[in-house]
Amino acid sequence: MVEIGDAAQGNEVAQRIPEEARRILHNLADKWSDVADSKALEVVQLKGAMTNEVYQVKWPSSEEAAASRKVLVRIYGEGVDMFFNREDEIRTFECMSRHGQGPRLLGRFPTGRIEEFIHARTLSAADLRDPEISTLIASKLREFHDLDMPGPKNVFLWDRLRNWLQAAKSLCTPEEAKEFSLDTIEQEIATLENELSGENQRIGFCHNDLQYGNIMIDEETRVVTIIDYEYTSFNPIAYDIANHFSEMAADYHTDTPHILDFNKYPDLAERKRFVKIYLSSSGEKPDDTEVNRLLEDIEKYTLASHLVWGLWGIISEHVNEIDFDYMEYARQRFQQFWAMKPLLLSSSTK
Known part of the structure; x- marks a missing residue:
């Protein structure tokens, strides 16, 4: 995982998050009392993904010594429908979550989804x-x-x-x-x-x-x-x-x-x-x-x-x-x- 270095690059990366995803992110953060500004997204692209683009999104916490709120945004790669059925994959994702095997699904948008960030x-x-x-x-x-x-x-x-x-x-x-x-x-x-x-x-x-x-x-x-x-x-x-x-x-x-x-x-x-x-x-x-x-x-x-x-x-x-x-x-x-x-x-x- 590689964090984007300067502010200009960070802003450029943040622009890659689709508007539909931003609305979901804002709504999520509005429910968290420790997030002062739900629109103050800090976006980091995670390297190494070859099927999708994956981003860590976090909000600075308003509570001293509290960890930042984080989620994962996954934007589906072009043409991946040739490899698997996305609806089947979502059902598997949700079933795995119920089994306690992976992150929770927090939201979906037309070109991707938002997942719980695993602190690992x-x-x-x-x-x-x-x-x-x-x-x-x-x-x-x-x-x-x-x-x-x-x-x-x-x-x-x-x-x-x-x-x-x-x-x-x-x-x-x-x-x-x-x-x-x-x-x-x-x-x-x-x-x-x-x-x-x-x-x-x-x-x-x-x-x-x-x-x-x-x-x-x-x-x-x-x-x-x-x-x-x-x-x-x-x-x-x-x-x-x-x-x-x-x-x-x-x-x-x-x-x-x-x-x-x-x-x-x-x-x-x-x-x-x-x-x-x-x-x-x-x-x-x-x-x-x-x-x-x-x-x-x-x-x-x-x-x-x-x-x-x-x-x-x-x-x-x-x-x-x-x-x-x-x-x-x-x-x-x-x-x-x-x-x-x-x-x-x-x-x-x-």
Whole structure:
């Protein structure tokens, strides 16, 4: 999270908040007795978001030693309706809030929403490798996967891949389609689905985008909160963990946030530790066979993760105005898919 430095920049950032959102913000602040001026908004853009623009809005408190009132304003990115149904995401957001799993919804406007500000720290890329924090994430993720959410419990991964493949084909140029071998990806999806759709798959309510920016920690209580539910759905839990491990290659707060370093992918000892904590956090005692089977499935599902976010990058390049090199990001995910496929899929050697 980066605070805008001088007043001129701050005013410029504040102008990005739509008028409809401002009215909701003013109405919220009018109900708070410790806010002297409901229109005295201090707006800070939070960096690292690649689907939406996210702003912290606060009002100076009139009470000495009292903390400032803060909320979060999320302005939806252009073209994101290609990725998920916004109404479904709002329903998930509200349901998660009822489960005590995330921030409360404070207001909606046509191009975004206002959320409760969680007084916790957003994780950094380095935090994912911290053994203590990783332990907390593993336990929290198991709790997340076990949520009894409404709606069908069907695996959504393969439909998402096929839908996004069609969207990418419809948007990209012939040169881009050739570069990414998009005509072959349908078969790659079918191969992955055939290889990975075994009877022993554990299905859960998955976040599907568990990068460090979507995890917060309260420094005092050490409570971890998973936020941002745009991509949530029921899926194999091995896929969600695979996606989390793959995100360790990223640092979205550098001068080149699109550059990935897969040398940072966790080694076997780190992966095994995470999986053991994940499986045992509900009270069960997993045996070595269960641990090793899940570890093997996770590695294979990294291939699905690379395809998902590779296609996401291609689509985003054509529909999103956020300053991020989506196409280079997609290029790296596809390169990693092709590099790892022969090592991870038995069918690739037949």
